[in-house]
Amino acid sequence: MSEFTDVENNTELQFKFCWVTALRAEATPLIDAFNMKIVENKSLFPIYANEEKGHALVISGIGSIKSAAAATFLKNHLKINDHSAWINFGIAGFFKGPIGDIYQANKVVSKESGAAFFPGLRLSKLIPAAILFTVSKPENGYKEKVLYDMEAAGFCEMAPSFSCNELTYVIKIVSDTPSASSSLITKHLVRELIEKQLSKISDILAEIEILVEEEKKRLSIPNEVIEFEKRFKFTETNKYKFREIYRKWKIAFPSKRLDLSEFLNSQPKEIILRLEKEVLLNAEDWNAL
Amino acid sequence: MIETIFFEEEIYEHPTTERIRRALPRAGWVPIDRYQELFNKRHQNFKLQKKNPALILAKKHDNFVLPVPSGFGMDSHKSFYFSHMYNCLYDCKYCFLQGMYSSANFVLFVNYEDFFTSISEKIDKYNGKTLTFFSGYDCDSLAFDKLSGFADEALNFFSDFPNTELELRTKSIAISSLLQRRALSNCIVAFSLSPAEIAKSLDSKAPSISRRISAIKQLAGAGWKIGLRFDPLIYTSDWKELYSALFADIMNGLDPERIHSISYGPLRFPKKMYKKAASLHTEHKLFAFPMEETNGVVSYGTKIETQMHDFLKSELNNYISENKIFQCTI
Ligand code: SF4
Numbered sequence: 001m002s003e004f005t006d007v008e009n010n011t012e013l014q015f016k017f018c019w020v021t022a023l024r025a026e027a028t029p030l031i032d033a034f035n036m037k038i039v040e041n042k043s044l045f046p047i048y049a050n051e052e053k054g055h056a057l058v059i060s061g062i063g064s065i066k067s068a069a070a071a072t073f074l075k076n077h078l079k080i081n082d083h084s085a086w087i088n089f090g091i092a093g094f095f096k097g098p099i100g101d102i103y104q105a106n107k108v109v110s111k112e113s114g115a116a117f118f119p120g121l122r123l124s125k126l127i128p129a130a131i132l133f134t135v136s137k138p139e140n141g142y143k144e145k146v147l148y149d150m151e152a153a154g155f156c157e158m159a160p161s162f163s164c165n166e167l168t169y170v171i172k173i174v175s176d177t178p179s180a181s182s183s184l185i186t187k188h189l190v191r192e193l194i195e196k197q198l199s200k201i202s203d204i205l206a207e208i209e210i211l212v213e214e215e216k217k218r219l220s221i222p223n224e225v226i227e228f229e230k231r232f233k234f235t236e237t238n239k240y241k242f243r244e245i246y247r248k249w250k251i252a253f254p255s256k257r258l259d260l261s262e263f264l265n266s267q268p269k270e271i272i273l274r275l276e277k278e279v280l281l282n283a284e285d286w287n288a289l
Numbered sequence: 290m291i292e293t294i295f296f297e298e299e300i301y302e303h304p305t306t307e308r309i310r311r312a313l314p315r316a317g318w319v320p321i322d323r324y325q326e327l328f329n330k331r332h333q334n335f336k337l338q339k340k341n342p343a344l345i346l347a348k349k350h351d352n353f354v355l356p357v358p359s360g361f362g363m364d365s366h367k368s369f370y371f372s373h374m375y376n377c378l379y380d381c382k383y384c385f386l387q388g389m390y391s392s393a394n395f396v397l398f399v400n401y402e403d404f405f406t407s408i409s410e411k412i413d414k415y416n417g418k419t420l421t422f423f424s425g426y427d428c429d430s431l432a433f434d435k436l437s438g439f440a441d442e443a444l445n446f447f448s449d450f451p452n453t454e455l456e457l458r459t460k461s462i463a464i465s466s467l468l469q470r471r472a473l474s475n476c477i478v479a480f481s482l483s484p485a486e487i488a489k490s491l492d493s494k495a496p497s498i499s500r501r502i503s504a505i506k507q508l509a510g511a512g513w514k515i516g517l518r519f520d521p522l523i524y525t526s527d528w529k530e531l532y533s534a535l536f537a538d539i540m541n542g543l544d545p546e547r548i549h550s551i552s553y554g555p556l557r558f559p560k561k562m563y564k565k566a567a568s569l570h571t572e573h574k575l576f577a578f579p580m581e582e583t584n585g586v587v588s589y590g591t592k593i594e595t596q597m598h599d600f601l602k603s604e605l606n607n608y609i610s611e612n613k614i615f616q617c618t619i
Binding site for chain 1: 292293295317319326330332333334336337340343526567568569571572573575576577578579
């Protein structure tokens with residue numbers, strides 16, 4: 001339980017958007033648009049980031065397993081917090097044109113395992129939705145009325161556990177169709193297709209950011225609590241009790257601050273008891289509204 | 290409005306599915322195998338999902354009708370509940386659904402006919418006994434009715450069993466399907482109510498108390514039996530005045546003869562559910578009260594519960610005979 005709101009002094013920079021792309025060509029327009037810099041280039045998965053703007057990006061390479069592994073690597077390497085949005089972004093085949101159209105996948109199916117995923121909240125006011133099949137070999141038949149990629153299922157298997165399913169997104173730009181063969185895809189074309197959608201992507205991010213902020217607020221631990229937990233040795237049970245009673249105390253007395261100097265010689269249990277007492281006294285004239 | 294409909298392919302041609310297809314022509318339709326693959330997924334965020342829930346159309350295969358837990362029903366005769374839907378359009382802060390399901394998406398079981406078959410079997414089994422069937426346990430009975438058309442079908446079915454009661458539990462004012470037909474003597478339309486100020490703070494997205502009271506009076510005027518449900522009772526410094534005023538508002542101009550029953554119940558949560566609800570509404574005062582925990586149940590505690598019980602019982606006795614007043618204890 002870590003659901004507090006008093007975080008105004010928390011200056012720690014946090015990533016709001018974590019991108020996972022398969023190809024460098026898919027990553028480059030995002031790296032440029034959000035002014036990201038390389039932070040890790042020695043491993044299998046290069047990472048780019050711009051902390052101030054809240055963007056982090058990892059290039060996974062092709063394939064479902066690589067996508068899951070790269071997302072996990074990014075999560076651990078930058079210690080991404082649990083309210084960030086995760087976006088699998090890239091190009092995809094589609095049964096119809098035109099190329100360059102952008103879609104949100106509302107159902108992702110692994111053709112290999114049959115597993116189905118339903119990532120994200122629908123952003124239908126901004127972007128149309130389509131079903132996406134993740135295949136293990138390039139698809140040139142476009143037999144079904146779906147998008148085809150080679151990563152999203154692996155990404156969807158892993159990313160929801162980093163924050164939640166509603167902050168996991170799969171967004172694809174159509175690069176090849178029955179009348180526009182995948183053999184025509186070049187780095188230059190990928191860049192062009194993505195750059196044309198950058199303003200749409202900004203709109204999408206603005207929408208997702210609202211959700212990120214809401215989760216951040218819900219999950220944030222106030223500085224007062226952090227200070228107390230640093231200063232006193234709470235057992236796990238007492239830590240839970242302290243956070244819970246602090247939450248109630250803060251709602252009851254929103255303008256009061258928990259002053260460390262008043263508790264310098266106290267034991268954790270005494271701090272909890274004191275807050276419980278204050279909350280209980282306040283409840284005698286309880287206003288539930 | 291609903292933008293995405295996930296449907297089990299098996300029920301694509303079902304008349305209820307067809308009805309919804311006509312009602313929501315612009316929604317995106319996505320096929321699934323079984324609703325659980327979506328509804329029971331791990332790592333869902335109920336609160337974020339509640340912002341834009343999808344509709345899942347599914348077929349229910351078993352457990353259509355279940356006995357009510359003890360402490361729920363009105364009195365000794367046999368009572369059952371059924372849920373043609375999981376989850377609700379509204380977003381009450383105390384709603385147990387948010388603790389029960391990891392998903393806020395709506396599941397509508399379109400095979401109403403199988404619910405009715407199962408109810409018929411119960412009626413046959415308890416031949417001659419008065420049975421009551423409660424709808425709206427895992428949802429609100431009427432909130433989704435414009436789309437689902439469930440109430441109409443249920444009322445058609447129950448009109449053939451005049452000795453068997455149906456209770457529709459609701460906070461909704463979507464009563465047109467009821468007003469368009471003759472009142473059914475074995476149907477109770479039971480409204481959940483709280484003082485207006487409390488409902489405004491806690492019953493998010495639900496119709497205001499004044500609109501609910503107006504719906505009650507319209508239905509009573511049209512001959513429907515009314516249930517009044519004050520559940521959960523919410524404690525606040527001036528609760529006595531608030532509840533007294535609420536009773537007066539409801540009873541003003543309402544024929545007491547039309548009231549089938551009144552029940553009230555304390556605010557109680559299983560411990561796990563309380564934790565989950567509190568974690569979703571971290572800033573709400575409802576979850577800041579120093580609740581007591583006894584045997585895994587979180588409540589206001591015996592002292593407050595008894596005060597509220599005693600007051601409600603005597604206050605309600607001013608309006609209606611004692612044998613119509615019940616306490617719900619779950
Ligand atoms: S109306 Fe009932 S089912 Fe719906 S959210 Fe409120 S308490 Fe839950």
